[in-house]
Amino acid sequence: MDASDTALRGQNTTAVDQLYMAFELGEKSWKLSLGDGRRAPSRCTVAAGDTMAVLAAVENAMARCHLGADAQVYSCYEAGRDGFCLRSTSGAHPCQTTSF
Numbered sequence: 001m002d003a004s005d006t007a008l009r010g011q012n013t014t015a016v017d018q019l020y021m022a023f024e025l026g027e028k029s030w031k032l033s034l035g036d037g038r039r040a041p042s043r044c045t046v047a048a049g050d051t052m053a054v055l056a057a058v059e060n061a062m063a064r065c066h067l068g069a070d071a072q073v074y075s076c077y078e079a080g081r082d083g084f085c086l087r088s089t090s091g092a093h094p095c096q097t098t099s100f
Helices: 051-064 083-092
Strands: 018-025 029-035 042-047 072-077 095-099
Touching (some): 029 051
Antiparallel strands (some): 018 029
């Protein structure tokens, strides 16, 4: 039996509620991919700059993935264009953001 088949003893292996979100920021629309890493991600398109639609997509994805309201949200997107608008909006739903 190799290490990958060995049971983890004395370690907390409880799944943590996490939602992962990736953006493709276009001039007219933003494409989002959202998932918890256990199910296939959901994809949607919102109008560029429509941060309320982004927050609604996050809430829908959290419900689809059966995540609690305290779930951590991680997002990534490329810097520039509207990336900094997203960083300032993330205060509405706390999330860890990474820009490239």
